[in-house]
Amino acid sequence: MKLVYTDEAIGDLNHLREFISVHDPSAAGRIAAELVGKIELLPDFPKMGAAVEMAPIPDSVRDMVFGRYVVRYSVHASVIIILRVWHELEGER
Numbered sequence: 001m002k003l004v005y006t007d008e009a010i011g012d013l014n015h016l017r018e019f020i021s022v023h024d025p026s027a028a029g030r031i032a033a034e035l036v037g038k039i040e041l042l043p044d045f046p047k048m049g050a051a052v053e054m055a056p057i058p059d060s061v062r063d064m065v066f067g068r069y070v071v072r073y074s075v076h077a078s079v080i081i082i083l084r085v086w087h088e089l090e091g092e093r
Helices: 007-023 025-039
Strands: 002-005 061-066 069-075 079-087
Touching: 002 007, 007 025, 007 079, 025 061, 025 069
Parallel strands: 002 079
Antiparallel strands: 061 069, 069 079
16 A cells, blocks of 8 residues: 655645654654654554544544644545644644
């Protein structure tokens, strides 16, 4: 299964890394690497996240929580699309 990031998700990851680096530069790279590492598990475990009940097809859109970060993604036959990534304090995107 292929893993694809939307432009919004890439922007979200860049934003998170920049935000973390302002407050804790040494943690920024580590947290970003850990988050991407968890995302890379999705092709092997696509139902790892919880279904987003308000989605048109709830089982196809899921949220994976890693620490205080949420990764929203959609599952398709041959691809997983990373839609958005945010910190829980930012609220749903």
